[in-house]
Amino acid sequence: MSKAGSSNIGYQAKKEAHLQLYDVFFAACEFVDLNRAVFDLASVLSAESNLKTPDALHLAAAIQAGCDEFCTNDKQLVKVATQRIKVIDWDMLLQN
Numbered sequence: 001m002s003k004a005g006s007s008n009i010g011y012q013a014k015k016e017a018h019l020q021l022y023d024v025f026f027a028a029c030e031f032v033d034l035n036r037a038v039f040d041l042a043s044v045l046s047a048e049s050n051l052k053t054p055d056a057l058h059l060a061a062a063i064q065a066g067c068d069e070f071c072t073n074d075k076q077l078v079k080v081a082t083q084r085i086k087v088i089d090w091d092m093l094l095q096n
Contacts, residue, residue, distance in 0.1 A: 034061060038057065041064060042060035043056070045059055045060055045080065051077065051080060068086060069086045069088050071087075
């Protein structure tokens, strides 16, 4: 097998390991509805912190649902979220 072929297999294995990590993680998650209160808070978060709409909705949903932890690998979102909720950085999880 060529060197390029073996590195592709390693890449595929790593990608599959990441997908398994996400599957396990999301199986343990509780999903919440995006209601009016979430959208209202997302608007405030976006205006105050210059967050993009999807990031603001992500954070607002966690806050409104009373979540204990918030997972993201977006550095700007980490900065804003840590002021309101315990943040778990996906980059740290994926390194293990």
